Amino acid sequence: MVCDDEYRILNVNSKFGGANHDSFIWENSNLNTYMQSLHQNGEIIWLLGDSGYPQRPWLMTPFLDTESNNYNEKHMRAQVVIENTFSRLKNR
Numbered sequence: 001m002v003c004d005d006e007y008r009i010l011n012v013n014s015k016f017g018g019a020n021h022d023s024f025i026w027e028n029s030n031l032n033t034y035m036q037s038l039h040q041n042g043e044i045i046w047l048l049g050d051s052g053y054p055q056r057p058w059l060m061t062p063f064l065d066t067e068s069n070n071y072n073e074k075h076m077r078a079q080v081v082i083e084n085t086f087s088r089l090k091n092r
Helices: 022-027 030-040 070-091
Strands: 009-011
Touching (some): 022 030
């Protein structure tokens, strides 16, 4: 699931079951293909992903082996939005 900073759900991929890893679903999604094509055409656009995803020019993930925490702290604050979006959806 992809959402924006205002908790609006922008994309859902329900093609694969729960036994599949998120990164597998992402690699096989239409949205990933679309993001790659935007990047290849010179578009500058980013998504945030957790550490389970590979770092890509259009997919920003936390740094795992760095002393600088400023980027990771800002990343974690932004990541809270998707976690809250999941919670809101589950509560409905």
